[in-house]
Amino acid sequence: MSDIKLFEDKKMRSHWDEKEEQWYFSVIDVVQVLTDSLDPKDYWYRMKKREKLSGIELSTICRQLKMEATDGKKYATDCSSTEGLLRIIQSIPSPKAEPFKLWLAKVGSERLDEMQDPEIGIDRALQHYLQLGYSENWINQRLKSIEIRKELTDEWKSRGLKEGTQFAILTDIITKAWSEKTTKEYKILKGLKKENLRDNMSNTELILNMLAEASTKDISQAVDPKNFEESQKVAQQGGNVAKVALKELEAKTGKKVVTSISAKTLLSTKK
Structure with missing residues (x-):
């Protein structure tokens, strides 16, 4: 499960390994946060080279995971667990090191708490959306969509x-x-880049997307697809259920459901 975490309002790309039950973080993101380097990739390269001369191979405590870059594409990047990052941080002189260590511990603890009690994760998501300024009605729809x-x-x-x-x-x-529209086309319509599409849907868009996904799940359970190709047909059928509802709604209201208006735009207007 890939995710974006925030440390001092800076994005940290992360991945939760369900088997190992631990987070892996993009090392380049960590370097950028701790050093404010304009070229964190070069900083990380030189740091590995310097430590190698001392007999320490930092690459051995990393693994390559595909993470989304600023251009929207996914590339293999060095990632490390909390334990590995604590070692890497030792080689980075930074006043943010100690606060970052505390943040790492907090992130790991929160995830384990959520695994024991999923309601904790829901409550955190609720508070997060409220802080961003979303309405309670929209938040209820968003949590249901999850x-x-x-x-x-x-x-x-x-x-x-x-x-x-x-x-x-x-x-x-x-x-x-x-x-x-494909997911990419939908995001372009709403002027999004790395932002989550569902976080920028209107209530009606969220409801129709939920109908499409719920229908796909129900149809899949009913027809029992045997492979990926058959599941693609099921996905089409599930999406078509919501399409019928969309067309009927648009006919009744005379308004387009899928528009360029995004929650991001509305929140900016409120502020």
């Missing part, structure tokens, strides 16, 4: 489908079927 998405991905996992590429393809099929 639950429905989880049910769908659990169904895909039970079919042996692979997270990452296959999940992304199926999601694109669903989104395209009901909104007539």
